[in-house]
Amino acid sequence: MDDGITFTEPLAALPVVETRRWTRDNRWPEGIIDPDRYPEIAIARTDGEMEEVGRLRYALFVERDGKRYAHADHTNKVFLEPIDKISLNFVARARDKCAVAVRATWAHDTIVDPHLEQVVAHADLAPEVLDTVIVHSRLVVRRSMSARGLLPVLFQSMFRGARMANARFCLAATRSELIPLFERFGFCQLDRRRPYFDEVAGWMNVLLLDLHDRERLTKSESPFVAVYDEFDPRT
Known part of the structure; x- marks a missing residue:
């Protein structure tokens, strides 16, 4: 996905809206x-x-979990990263607050983010596949029943967005205790892939979602099946 954009320090400094105006191109x-x-x-x-979104990330990743991310703004208690400028951040709201959020980034764009680049490298997918891969990251969920109840619709929107963007696969990296959550949606652990160590997040597992594998989605009783059928109606 060589679109001629040069990633330099000013990219990180530009406001989100202003940056999106000139990096929007045909990514999404x-x-x-x-x-x-x-x-x-x-x-x-x-x-x-x-x-x-950045305030919720800071509250969970930095204040709660004690992670030391380079781009965490401790003065304003906001955690945003340069890669956010060229990603999509899906947000679900409850009681007029950001309750759940997740980020979608094309695999080839992850070269500017050491954490996401590590996910793609560990997945070790064939080079010809990478143009069709989206990486999902920075999932944050407020500690409330209303927030957790929004996860299915957030993930369905995420799946729909990936299909609309003509992606074939999605990657996600997660801690071991969250693997069952992703498996319920149809993600699977990559064969023979051991956990890798992220210097900030710790030990992480890479999971893969095949956006065109209806059989697996059905077997896991994934909420994605209904969205899948919008794009590939059953005859």
Whole structure:
């Protein structure tokens, strides 16, 4: 996905909206979110919306878990990263607050982020496949029943967005205790892949989702099946 963009330090300094204006290109198609079907879900597009995501990340990753990420802003208690500028951040709201969020990034864009680049390297997928791979990361969920209840619709929007972008596979890296959550949605652990060590997050497992494998989605009783059938109706 060589689009001629040079990643330099000013990219990180530009406001989200301003940066998106000139990195939007053809990475993400319009209409990824279906507001009629998923009214709770949106894409964070403004500085204020991204800051809200960053505050939730900071509260969970930095304050709660004690992680020391390089781009954590301890003064304002916001955790955003340069890669956010060219990614999509899916957000679910509850009680007028960002309750759940997850980030989607094309695999080839991860070269500017050491954490995501490590995920792609550990997956060790064939080079010809990488153009079709999206990496999901920075999943954050508030500690409330209402927030956890939004996970299925957030993930369905994530799946729909990947299909609309013509992706074939999704990758995610997670701690061992969260593997069952991802498996319920149809993700699977890569064969013969041991956990890898991220210097900040610790030991992580790489999971793969085949966006075109309806059999696996059905077997895991994934909420993605209904979305899958929108794109590939059964005859």
